[in-house]
Amino acid sequence: MQKRPNFILITTDQQRGDCIGAEGRGVKTPHIDRIGRDGVRFTKCITPHPMCQAARASILTGKLPYSHGVRDNGRDLDESVGPDGLGGVFTRAGYQTHFIGKAHLSSQQTFEPTGRPECYKSAKDFGPDWTGDYFGFSHVQMMLRPHHHTQWYAPPEALHYEYWLDQDGQGQARWDHAKDTLKPESAHFQAWRSALDQKWHSSPWIGDRAVEMIENKGDDPLMAWVSFPDPHPPFLAPRPWCDMYAGEDVTIAANSTLDLDHRPWWHRAFVEDRAKPIKQGSEHNAGGVDWGQKGDLTEQALRDITAIYFGMISAVDHQVGRILDALKAKGELDNTYIIFTSDHGEWLGDHGLLLKGPMMYDGLLRVPCLAMGPGIPAGKVVQDPINTIDILATAADLCAIAAPATHGQSWRGLWQGTGSRDFALSEYEVDALRSAVDMDLMTVRSGRYRMSIDLRTDTGELYDMQEDPGEMHNLFDDQGRAAVKSELRDMIRQRPDDIIPTAPRVGWH
Numbered sequence: 447m448q449k450r451p452n453f454i455l456i457t458t459d460q461q462r463g464d465c466i467g468a469e470g471r472g473v474k475t476p477h478i479d480r481i482g483r484d485g486v487r488f489t490k491c492i493t494p495h496p497m498c499q500a501a502r503a504s505i506l507t508g509k510l511p512y513s514h515g516v517r518d519n520g521r522d523l524d525e526s527v528g529p530d531g532l533g534g535v536f537t538r539a540g541y542q543t544h545f546i547g548k549a550h551l552s553s554q555q556t557f558e559p560t561g562r563p564e565c566y567k568s569a570k571d572f573g574p575d576w577t578g579d580y581f582g583f584s585h586v587q588m589m590l591r592p593h594h595h596t597q598w599y600a601p602p603e604a605l606h607y608e609y610w611l612d613q614d615g616q617g618q619a620r621w622d623h624a625k626d627t628l629k630p631e632s633a634h635f636q637a638w639r640s641a642l643d644q645k646w647h648s649s650p651w652i653g654d655r656a657v658e659m660i661e662n663k664g665d666d667p668l669m670a671w672v673s674f675p676d677p678h679p680p681f682l683a684p685r686p687w688c689d690m691y692a693g694e695d696v697t698i699a700a701n702s703t704l705d706l707d708h709r710p711w712w713h714r715a716f717v718e719d720r721a722k723p724i725k726q727g728s729e730h731n732a733g734g735v736d737w738g739q740k741g742d743l744t745e746q747a748l749r750d751i752t753a754i755y756f757g758m759i760s761a762v763d764h765q766v767g768r769i770l771d772a773l774k775a776k777g778e779l780d781n782t783y784i785i786f787t788s789d790h791g792e793w794l795g796d797h798g799l800l801l802k803g804p805m806m807y808d809g810l811l812r813v814p815c816l817a818m819g820p821g822i823p824a825g826k827v828v829q830d831p832i833n834t835i836d837i838l839a840t841a842a843d844l845c846a847i848a849a850p851a852t853h854g855q856s857w858r859g860l861w862q863g864t865g866s867r868d869f870a871l872s873e874y875e876v877d878a879l880r881s882a883v884d885m886d887l888m889t890v891r892s893g894r895y896r897m898s899i900d901l902r903t904d905t906g907e908l909y910d911m912q913e914d915p916g917e918m919h920n921l922f923d924d925q926g927r928a929a930v931k932s933e934l935r936d937m938i939r940q941r942p943d944d945i946i947p948t949a950p951r952v953g954w955h
Contacts, residue, residue: 450667451820452782453536453841456769457505457671458762459498459548459592459678460802461788463491463812465759471697473756474690477767478816481786485818486826486861492811492870492891493790494835496802498550498678499523499955500874501789501834506531506551506581508838508852510873510941515949517875522552522560522952525581530850532838534582536669539847544659545583547652547673548592556953563605564590565953570602574609583671587655592648592675594624594682595737607651620646624682625733634747635735636800637681637754639688644761647684648675653765660772667845668778672769677758677792679801680737687757693749696756699809701916702748704798708920709805710898710905712876712883716803719882740800748795755794783819783844787834797917804876806889806898807917811872817857819844828860830867831891853942868892869937875948890937897922897934908934 467475468482481487494504495511495518503516503523507530511517515524528534537543552562559567563580569590578586589607591598598621601609611617626641644650656672682688706714720738731737741747766786773779791810793799802810813834835854842849843856859865869892876885886901896917899906908922908931921927 449781451845452668452778453541453670453845454668454769454782454784455505455532455671455837455841456766456784456786457673458759458788459673459675460790460792461677461759461814462791462794462809463814464809465756466814466816472691472695474760475763477763477770478786478814480770481766481784481818482816484824485784485816485822486828486857488815488828488830488832488857490829490831490870490891490893491787491813491815492831492833492872493788493813494833494872495874496790496804496806496810496872497874498789499553502550504835505789505837506533508532508835508854510835510853510871512873512875512945513853513942515946517873517948518877518880519955520553520555520880520951520953521949522562523581524949528579528582531582532671532841533579533584533669535838535842535847535849536845537579537582537584539845540666541669542664542666543583543585544668544670545578545580545586545588545673546655546659546670547587547589547648548675549580549586549588549673550592551581553953553955554590555955558952560952563588566590566599566603569605572605573602574604574606589648589675593678593680594621595680595732595735597732598622607648610651611646628685628688632747632750632754633744634741634751636679636737636741637751639754640682640684642684644684644687647761649761649765653768656765656769657772660769660776660778663776663778668782674762674765676762677755679792681751681754681758683754683757683761687761688754689757690760691753691756693746693753696749696752698745698748698752699795701918702743702745702795702798705918710900710907710920710922711903712885712900713805715883716805716881717799738801743795743798743800751800752794755792781820783817783822783841785815785817785837785840787815787837788813789834803881804874804883804885804887806872806887806896808896808911808915811889811891811896823861826861828857829893830860831870831893832857832860832867833870833872869934871938871941873941877951879951880954888938890934892934892937895930895934897931899935899938
């Protein structure tokens with residue numbers, strides 16, 4: 447009897463679509479590139495939402511955010527979706543299902559305990575021996591504090607990574623040491639060369655557990671979501687990765703001037719709100735630093751940020767190589783489907799912006815997406831617009847397992863040349879309590895254009911990505927583009943009519 451194929455989804459956090467080697471920007475990702483070289487690379491894959499929690503809920507469920515209820519960070523996905531999500535459908539099909547790394551399928555910083563393992567106020571109820579299940583994944587090894595803009599709290603306010611980091615009672619010291627800087631000093635407070643030895647950072651920890659999972663694989667097929675929290679800010683990398691790129695050598699944002707004129711109203715409102723004094727009491731403001739501030743983006747600051755951001759990505763790439771090597775050593779590589787992508791991108795200085803928010807420039811909207819496995823043609827490049835909500839449908843199709851209908855569609859026809867896509871959608875209910883403005887922000891990416899509209903005010907932006915890839919000229923009010931706008935609006939209207947009420951806000955992140 448033919449062996450059933452394995453499926454491994456590898457994700458990063460806040461990685462731009464142009465920040466893989468194959469895009470030519472200069473970041474070194476030989477192992478990620480190998481996935482595309484031995485399989486297919488998608489050049490126009492977008493996120494369904496620019497915030498971690500909502501984007502990850504969409505990957506899990508295969509649905510756009512307004513149809514699973516998580517329209518922003520701080521709104522918890524209903525746990526009842528687990529059986530029909532990515533982990534649940536594979537568990538039901540008899541797969542070994544694993545989640546390793548940053549999940550962020552539930553809110554971390556909440557007003558009250560939520561009873562979920564990822565909640566700071568509830569993690570103590572689970573303990574070091576808890577391994578799932580969680581949203582349909584039968585075995586999990588997760589992180590409560592994946593980024594260094596959060597404060598350290600000793601176990602039992604911890605999940606698997608924090609217990610490991612605190613194995614000899616030195617968790618606090620290691621967490622603090624990660625913020626100690628190596629020379630040369632960075633020109634921006636959000637980026638530094640970390641003095642903490644690389645073995646204690648999250649990427650090797652995740653890589654070790656992924657390799658161990660593969661080595662210990664039993665007779666049942668394997669399904670895993672391996673989720674790296676880098677290169678999410680603050681941007682820090684240990685040696686050797688922090689020294690891999692010199693600031694003078696990296697390609698920084700081509701248009702790094704803050705250009706709020708001729709942009710929709712919400713650009714200025716968001717930027718001006720971010721400049722307000724720090725909001726006290728946030729767990730995500732460790733050391734009294736407002737990590738949401740962009741700071742002064744001088745040319746040197748951008749070079750330092752970009753160099754360390756690239757280093758973080760190369761550190762993850764090294765672990766991807768270890769995963770591929772472990773599969774080969776186990777004799778499973780040729781029987782494994784692998785998809786590599788990210789939850790969303792990062793502005794990285796584009797238009798004078800850093801981090802993320804409701805300005806859906808290509809650096810934030812587009813993510814890397816590559817796939818390899820049995821029957822996937824090598825070296826194929828697909829330029830149709832797609833979305834990470836397609837992952838569940840694609841994985842179920844490739845592995846020939848039953849899955850409920852979702853908003854996503856399998857990519858198989860795209861690499862076989864039997865199908866095509868005209869557009870992909872992204873949506874974001876922007877909440878003034880968290881992000882300065884109230885909006886229903888709908889974005890459509892076609893083969894040529896990107897348009898974002900606030901449905902509440904019917905204001906927006908339109909860019910010709912073919913003639914203006916830097917998105918410098920907003921054509922939304924150009925009468926000569928009325929037909930294009932109408933066509934793009936019709937694409938937005940094709941969104942499935944299954945919107946549910948937004949999930950209650952339980953916290954901020």
